[in-house]
Amino acid sequence: MxxxxxxxxxxxxxxxxxxxxPKVYPRDATLKGKFRRxxxxxxxxxxxxxxxxxxLRWDRGPHVPDQAVLIDIPHSRGYFFMFEIWPQxxxxxxxxxxxxxxxxFAVTSVLGRVWCGYACPQTVWTDLFxxxxxxxxxxxxxxxxxxxxxxxxxxxxxxLATHVVWLVIGLMTGGAWVFYFHDAPTLLHxxxxxxxxxxxxxxxxxxxxxxxxxxxxxRENICTYACPYARFQxxxxxxxxxxxxxxxxxxxxxxxxxxxxxxxxxxxxxxxKQCVVVCPVxxxxxxxxxxxxxxxxxxxxxxxxxxxxxxLPRGLVRYDTDRNQRARDDARACGKTYQENIRIIRPRTIxxxxxxxxxxxxxxxxxLSRQPFEMHVLHDRNPLYVxxxxxxxxxxxxxxxxxxTHHDKDFSVQLVxxxxxxxxxxxxxxxxxxxxxxxxxxxxxxxxxxxxxxxQARRTLVLMATDLETGKTTNxxxxxxxxxxx
Amino acid sequence: MSEQHHQSDxxxxxxxxxxxxxxxxxxxxxxxAPRWWLIVFLITVVWAIGYWVVYPAWPxxxxxxxxxxxxxxxxxxxxxxxxxxxxxxxxxxxFDDASLEDIVKDPELQAFARAGGAVAFRNYCAxxxxxxxxxxxxxxxxxxxxxxxGGKLDQIYATIAHGIRAHDDPETRQSEMMAFGKxxxxxxQDIGTVADYVLSLSGKNETPLxxxxxxxxxxxxxxxCAxxxxxxxxxxxxxxxxxxxxxxWLYADTREAIVAQINxxxxxxxxxxxxxxxxxxxxxxxxxxxxxxGGQE
Numbered sequence: 009m010x011x012x013x014x015x016x017x018x019x020x021x022x023x024x025x026x027x028x029x030p031k032v033y034p035r036d037a038t039l040k041g042k043f044r045r046x047x048x049x050x051x052x053x054x055x056x057x058x059x060x061x062x063x064l065r066w067d068r069g070p071h072v073p074d075q076a077v078l079i080d081i082p083h084s085r086g087y088f089f090m091f092e093i094w095p096q097x098x099x100x101x102x103x104x105x106x107x108x109x110x111x112x113f114a115v116t117s118v119l120g121r122v123w124c125g126y127a128c129p130q131t132v133w134t135d136l137f138x139x140x141x142x143x144x145x146x147x148x149x150x151x152x153x154x155x156x157x158x159x160x161x162x163x164x165x166x167x168l169a170t171h172v173v174w175l176v177i178g179l180m181t182g183g184a185w186v187f188y189f190h191d192a193p194t195l196l197h198x199x200x201x202x203x204x205x206x207x208x209x210x211x212x213x214x215x216x217x218x219x220x221x222x223x224x225x226x227r228e229n230i231c232t233y234a235c236p237y238a239r240f241q242x243x244x245x246x247x248x249x250x251x252x253x254x255x256x257x258x259x260x261x262x263x264x265x266x267x268x269x270x271x272x273x274x275x276x277x278x279x280x281k282q283c284v285v286v287c288p289v290x291x292x293x294x295x296x297x298x299x300x301x302x303x304x305x306x307x308x309x310x311x312x313x314x315x316x317x318x319x320l321p322r323g324l325v326r327y328d329t330d331r332n333q334r335a336r337d338d339a340r341a342c343g344k345t346y347q348e349n350i351r352i353i354r355p356r357t358i359x360x361x362x363x364x365x366x367x368x369x370x371x372x373x374x375x376l377s378r379q380p381f382e383m384h385v386l387h388d389r390n391p392l393y394v395x396x397x398x399x400x401x402x403x404x405x406x407x408x409x410x411x412x413t414h415h416d417k418d419f420s421v422q423l424v425x426x427x428x429x430x431x432x433x434x435x436x437x438x439x440x441x442x443x444x445x446x447x448x449x450x451x452x453x454x455x456x457x458x459x460x461x462x463x464q465a466r467r468t469l470v471l472m473a474t475d476l477e478t479g480k481t482t483n484x485x486x487x488x489x490x491x492x493x494x
Numbered sequence: 495m496s497e498q499h500h501q502s503d504x505x506x507x508x509x510x511x512x513x514x515x516x517x518x519x520x521x522x523x524x525x526x527a528p529r530w531w532l533i534v535f536l537i538t539v540v541w542a543i544g545y546w547v548v549y550p551a552w553p554x555x556x557x558x559x560x561x562x563x564x565x566x567x568x569x570x571x572x573x574x575x576x577x578x579x580x581x582x583x584x585x586x587x588x589f590d591d592a593s594l595e596d597i598v599k600d601p602e603l604q605a606f607a608r609a610g611g612a613v614a615f616r617n618y619c620a621x622x623x624x625x626x627x628x629x630x631x632x633x634x635x636x637x638x639x640x641x642x643x644g645g646k647l648d649q650i651y652a653t654i655a656h657g658i659r660a661h662d663d664p665e666t667r668q669s670e671m672m673a674f675g676k677x678x679x680x681x682x683q684d685i686g687t688v689a690d691y692v693l694s695l696s697g698k699n700e701t702p703l704x705x706x707x708x709x710x711x712x713x714x715x716x717x718x719c720a721x722x723x724x725x726x727x728x729x730x731x732x733x734x735x736x737x738x739x740x741x742x743w744l745y746a747d748t749r750e751a752i753v754a755q756i757n758x759x760x761x762x763x764x765x766x767x768x769x770x771x772x773x774x775x776x777x778x779x780x781x782x783x784x785x786x787x788g789g790q791e
Contacts, residue, residue, distance in 0.1 A: 029528070390626030394637040394787060397740035402637070404787055434785055435604060454787050459741070 041309020062187030182215030611782025675757030
């Protein structure tokens with residue numbers, strides 16, 4: 009880096025014991041730019057999804073929450089439109105996270121860091137916060153000047169207003185978050201009447217402050233220093249990945265350009281630094297692809313605007329692939345033309361697509377093939393077996409029946425392929441088990457095998473539960489032990 | 495900080511500025527920590543001072559500072575216990591008036607009794623009977639269907655409350671088998687004969703018993719043992735005489751163990767828990783033991 013190190017104040021007499029990072033003052037990018045416009049649209053869509061989703065309703069019948077997306081922690085249930093999951097099915101969430109990760113990899117390998125530049129919450133909220141700064145304090149130059157100037161009434165109220173608006177946005181962010189974990193309209197009512205649960209208020213306070221600090225202060229430092237995804241994205245890059253690039257062979261040698269001067273013997277970059285001042289991470293893209301670059305495309309907008317003004321073709325700074333840049337530079341070197349070629353289908357994208365399809369298929373299968381009931385059988389380990397007075401052997405089991413439907417169910421439970429054995433429920437007459445709606449019932453069961461020399465030391469025992477309403481069955485394998493094997 | 499000249503104090507090798515401090519020709523490089531780090535550090539210092547104020551922190555000659563909140567682990571434990579007691583008290587008082595049969599019929603009470611009984615069992619009973627109630631030589635297995643003193647609810651309750659041969663409870667279960675060998679009531683040969691006969695009741699002999707030995711053994715059994723253990727060796731729960739014709743043995747199913755028991759019997763002791771535990775706990779223990787698998791109706 010050629011930047012002067014701000015920590016070392018050679019002119020002063022004291023040595024600083026901390027390193028002050030230079031503040032980035034992004035200029036409000038021109039509204040004409042298509043990438044800036046795209047960023048606004050994406051931001052509006054994402055914020056709308058985030059803020060309004062908890063208020064969507066989805067009718068699931070009586071005694072069940074009607075919130076479309078709800079994570080009900082006290083009752084350990086997750087609801088997502090037509091899907092409902094129990095803690096036992098949390099692997100579906102794992103699958104969704106894997107799916108999201110692979111989708112991110114696939115997009116990154118084709119389009120580069122578009123997630124970072126457009127969709128990442130850190131980027132979206134930072135963008136919003138910078139816009140607030142712009143509305144209240146003016147553009148880059150005004151802000152820099154005011155920050156350097158002494159304290160005045162105007163400076164105080166403008167700064168104060170900015171921070172108040174930031175905190176309000178933070179509060180809304182934290183507020184929306186807790187709505188995903190409670191019935192949103194009820195919680196909103198409780199919040200407005202100061203009756204909300206302490207937990208919700210605590211989460212809101214935490215997320216308000218974290219939003220305020222992340223988007224108000226930390227900003228690009230999160231992407232540059234803290235974000236792990238930014239660090240390993242290079243593993244998904246190859247020659248055909250879109251990155252923001254500066255057309256060096258066309259732009260150099262750069263220099264100021266007066267209207268009316270010719271373009272002979274010089275590059276097209278007029279060194280106006282517009283690409284630098286709009287950059288939200290404070291880099292100069294003309295130094296080449298750099299680690300902090302989040303590929304937001306604002307420098308592309310800024311440069312295209314300038315190129316239009318000076319009457320040169322657009323694209324001095326642009327999204328391009330490494331392969332294209334090299335082909336173009338080679339072609340120019342020998343005075344030929346070249347063909348732009350964006351390759352989307354390549355081994356990397358193919359195997360990301362295959363993984364995506366496989367994992368997506370598995371998650372969909374898990375959700376669609378979800379059984380309305382489940383049986384779990386746990387063999388008692390203390391004691392492993394009990395000898396009865398007639399010499400027969402008893403094993404005890406804890407059985408759990410899960411009824412995932414929203415109405416009561418009756419199940420029968422019996423042994424499979426063990427005609428000589430006798431099964432008895434403790435505290436229940438017969439073998440019909442009643443399980444209330446949306447609940448788990450636990451029972452103790454004893455199984456007796458008559459004394460016989462043919463009885464193995466260990467054998468598998470299969471229990472079958474039958475849903476008496478639908479006739480569907482499920483088999484669970486367990487163990488029958490008749491002697492200590494030491 | 496000494497006033498030294500800082501100008502051009504750049505380390506030629508690393509290109510990093512120095513602090514100007516020099517020891518034997520070594521200069522200290524100035525690689526400052528980030529400002530946010532310093533701020534966080536200062537915040538933790540302030541936070542720590544808050545701890546001193548509200549929590550016990552500093553030792554004094556006679557103890558320690560109490561802090562504004564006067565927090566102690568004992569207090570916290572007390573609060574948690576009160577919380578638990580308050581939660582249990584939504585159900586526990588109903589045990590005072592409910593009979594054992596009532597408790598079994600009420601699913602809520604039964605579940606509560608099983609959970610509470612399981613905890614009490616591990617605290618008071620597991621030392622002898624094992625944490626799963628499987629017992630061991632001399633300590634009956636509570637999971638099976640054989641009961642020396644009876645396996646009905648009230649019988650189990652009486653055994654727990656009054657114990658077996660408990661010296662401090664007049665209502666305790668009391669039984670004593672005579673020492674047939676030690677006191678010279680039977681000869682060593684007769685003891686061997688009757689031991690073989692007892693084994694034959696459950697078919698445990700290594701070789702089939704000859705008819706003559708069987709007849710002789712039956713005679714000795716009828717004269718000495720049948721009064722308590724029953725004519726067929728089926729036992730008698732009123733006298734605490736174990737059944738001898740089944741597959742379960744309190745000590746062991748070997749001839750030596752049976753001979754030893756006839757010769758000079760061992761008599762196990764169980765404490766009278768009614769003197770140590772409250773009524774609710776006794777009822778819960780009874781339900782728990784009854785539902786281990788061998789409870790009788």
